[in-house]
Amino acid sequence: MNFLEQIVSRAKSEIKTIVLPESTDIRTIKAAAMIQEQGIANVILVGNRGEIEKLAGDLDISKAQIVDPADFDKFDEYVNTLYELRKSKGMTVEQAKKLLSENVLYFGIMMVKMGAADGMVAGAINSTGNTLRPALQILKTAPGAKLVSAFFIMVVPDCEYGEKGVFVYGDSGLVENPNAEELSEIAIASSKSFKSLVQAEPVVAMLSYSTYGSAKSELTEKVVEATRLAKQKAPELQLDGELQADAAIVASVGQSKAPGSSVAGKANVLIFPDLNCGNISYKLTQRLAKADAYGPIIQGLARPVNDLSRGCSAEDIVGVVAITCVQAQNM
Template sequence: MDFLQSIKQKAKACKKTIVLPESLERRTLEAAQIILQEELANIILVGNEAAILEKAEGLNISGANIVDPEHYDRMNDFVDTLVELRKSKGLTREQAEKLLKDPLYFGVMMVKKGIADGMVAGAVNSTANVLRPSLQILKTAPNTKLVSSFFVMVVPDCDFGSNGIFVFSDAGLVPNPNAEELAAIAISSAKSFKALVGEEPVVGMLSFSTKGSANHPDVDKVIEATKIAKKLAPDLKVDGELQLDAAIVPSVGASKAPGSEVAGKANVLIFPDLDAGNIGYKLTQRLAKAEAYGPITQGIAKPVNDLSRGCSAEDIVGVVAITCVQAQLSE
């Protein structure tokens, strides 16, 4: 069974409710039809019902719950909650009412209130717009200092990683993490790999150096991050600094980092910065014809996931299924 089918089965086994706030986007509506047909999740669409149904002409989204913020009977409660959450920032009631007419803020508040279990957006909104209300309303998960992101990469005909499955992090959110942040990204990514793939994470902290082959402050950051990760998560298999080939190719790992329990076996790849992570995932996706699921966020109190604006309806379905599994694990 491939990765996506496995995720879909997990989603079906404990059905969750996902809010899709970009309800006037055709790809979102096509995805909603597929999700409802395959019984992956319950779907909430945010917006004016007549406008949504007009945009969904030819599609069957009758199983979706359409909620219009303009006529929502719990809006006063939503406003009260947002004012309370943002009182330290001086948010007025009038400002809160305006914010909650934004489908993204409204959708996140539905997650906050437990009406939905997660939210997926980003087909027409920037990452910043999707994550801003999430951080303001949901905040970070307990014992998590940093919100980061990852991609699940499924590489065809590949013996490396977990039968060709990897987590690449951070490839979508944190531009230049310091050592403490890089350690936090590594620990969160290991948990995400275990949750979604179901196998033991083996974490490679990537660099242009392997075990002292080069000297540079960028290398020092990865070495320090590895020490911090080992201290914070002593049972985690994590090692660095490792070049990419030393991390995933057994013969190279044995040669460059003999004695390492990670070298040559890594399935969670932690990139030193966003440049490397973003380039790495796109190279793998395009040259190896890999499936790339993400960016999936980690570290928010409840699951909210961002889409690429170039996503297809099928991409949205995949991210919704992943969000369902994250929601199951956050209970």
């Protein structure tokens, strides 16, 4: 089985409920039909039943639960809970009511917060900021997590590198310019995500334009310090840096540039120094290598909430839902 088939199989082994709030988008409706047909998850669609069913047309979404905030029997309970959570930030009851009436992303997150759903997937028609803001405000970080960050799972066809062509790229979706401390946390979290989702041992490369001091600047020193901190926090982890990308994944180059490194030439978790590098790299890998890119997958939240690229397909949504289910199982 390939990576996605394994994830789908694991999702089916313990069915979770995932809320898809963007029900005005046909890709979301198609994904809901596919998810239910394949038995991957229970799906909640948020919105007006008549409008959703009209958009669905001949698509079978009969097994999906449709929840309309306008006539939801627990709406007042949700409003009061949101108010209590956010009143210290100045939110009033009326503002909470308006937010949950008009913003399906906040309503979807409240369904996760209140236990009606195990996770949420959105972002097909919303920016990453809009998708994740309610999650950060309402769900907050998981116990022990110091930072919420994002990664992509990259599945590269016919690839001899990584874990049979499978990599985690982090952070390639959320944290714009992490400092050394934050970069070390991203590395450790990404290694755990790799092990959890790919079910293989993570080998983590802290990437830079320099290998082992071949160049020195403020940019490289950040990666050097992040490597030191990550090794200090997680000494059991196979992690090394700073490494150039070719030294990280190509054995012959790794042996030449970083002799003695247990990571060089073997890396399957690639940690980028900033969001520019991570985001550009995942998109180039996706397009030039015809790789499948799943994400951005969010790590560090109390419950799984995942973002979608606005260029996603219905099939992409299905894949991210399956990954979200497995994250929920692991929690």
